[in-house]
Amino acid sequence: MTTRPGRRTAIPIDDYRRVQRASGLLAEANEADILGPTDVHVAARLSALAGETDPEVALGLALATRAVRTGSVALDLHQVAEIDTTFPWPTDTDDWLARISRSPLVAQRILVIDNGLLYLERYHDQEVLVADELSRRRHRPRPTIAPDRLDAGLGRLFPAEADADQREAARLAVAESTIIITGGPGTGKTTTIAKVLALLAEQYAAADPNHVPRFALAAPTAKAAARLAEAFDEASRRLPEADRDRLPATGASTLHRLLGWKPESRSRFRHDRHSRLPHDVVVVDEASMVSLTMMARLLEALRPEARLIIVGDPDQLSSVEAGAVLADLVAGLGADARRPLVARLRRTYRFGGQIGLLAQALRDGAAEEALGILQAGGPEVSLFADLAERRGLMVDAALELRGHAREGDAAAAVAALGSHRLLCAHRHGPYGVSYWNRQIEQWLSEETGDAHWAPMYVGRPLLVTSNDPAMDLNNGDTGVVVRRDGRLVAAFDAGTSIREVSAARLTDVETMHAATVHKSQGSQARRVTVLLPDADSQLLTRELLYTAVTRAQEEVAIIGTPETVRAALGRRIQRASGLRQRLATD
């Protein structure tokens, strides 16, 4: 048994996961690592308060709490055996569900049973709200448009035969007031958004020349919002002049900022159903990262007649919070063949080909095809067994950063952050971010002769790990420490500009030679190295590998074996929710 050193009483190091006062089934499930301490505490306390004495009902509540903690919106009791096949689960699941339905926990709406799924009340309310708001939007009359003008605009902006998917997506986005546009990396999502907004500006101008429409572009994270602003700017510049001139000024912000987040209260926003957003059109990009809670807040804050355009890649990792809303919306709203509200962009414009082909094979779970592409190698994709193969590349990237940082060239240093990224599934352990950050620093120090690294060294790449409104820094922002007039300043990428703050004032930052795949979502680098963990790691999933590979703009190397690639593609992230069912049967 491992013990913490220097203590008089030996305490097992994993004790923090054990709940000392729990008993019975909850304690057993805690001991089996099925339930975490929060699940046990919540279930024990709420059951006691509600007067529930059946331990299997309390177990249901604990599992519903666990479900939310692990990304699901609801729990299907019939699937619990998949969590742990050896645990002594209640033998009659229907009876278990029936006992829960008669419980005071349900009478007091702590738990809700709907369509055979078990919910914590708050998540049930949010799911119903999202389904109801979307249903209301779907059954409203279509917006009035000038169809001839739309046809002419589509012909003008999407003249090529090869752009049929984009043209169709744009047609739907103008004709409908709610639409989802999906597509993998480089399929022209941002390009299409710019053209859709140009077409809409034209429609609004024709309907009422005195009304200047208000467009909002939003993304779930600050990083993604900055990238959207940049890409949108670029795409708008390529529009024909008359279309560009019609576009109203449209910056991009986070969803939190759009809704007017009030930091003093966790889930409160300035805009809600009593104070709606003033916009005519709201575009949400990187929607795979939007949680159920955020989607609920957005939908209730939109004016009923406002247009909503949801854009994203449903095959990427979902939000770190509960829900896989984009995937649910695509499955639920795409199910209606009579009135499809989902447009798919399938053609890749960005890559020379191999990264796109690899991404496709990964998305489809076609392991042998993916391995074929990887093993054929080439300038864009490769598979290595050992990360040492990339040592030269990683050291060069770190040296480039250091060079610009020593010269005090913040813009060049920030740009150099995008040259290479090492992506890991884990934070800790031999495949983790912490280990590899230290290793790359060690290699760098061997190269430069700088023996010891102070915590803040010139050329240190930074990742912000919490929101800091006072410094205007957001969780996920990236920057680099540069030397400026003998002082150390941290220069951050603010999309189209650089923000500098004193490095000494920074608290919640990590080194970012390596980053987790989750943290890298919404950003890209020219070259990417993906370090796969052992095949039995539960974090190794198809969504993770697909998200990691699609962060690469020019070249990607996977560090792993055919076995780990197969294991990744064979493991899917399962997130239970009733949303797609509600939407499909609406």
Ligand SMILES: Nc1ncnc2c1ncn2[C@@H]1O[C@H](COP(=O)(O)OP(=O)(O)OP(=O)(O)O)[C@@H](O)[C@H]1O
């Ligand atoms: N119809 C098109 N014809 C030619 N090039 C295009 C077309 N659509 C997009 N592109 C080009 O493909 C590249 C990717 O486009 P865009 O940034 O719009 O894609 P995206 O799907 O938003 O990408 P991301 O993966 O960054 O979200 C850009 O260089 C863009 O100019």
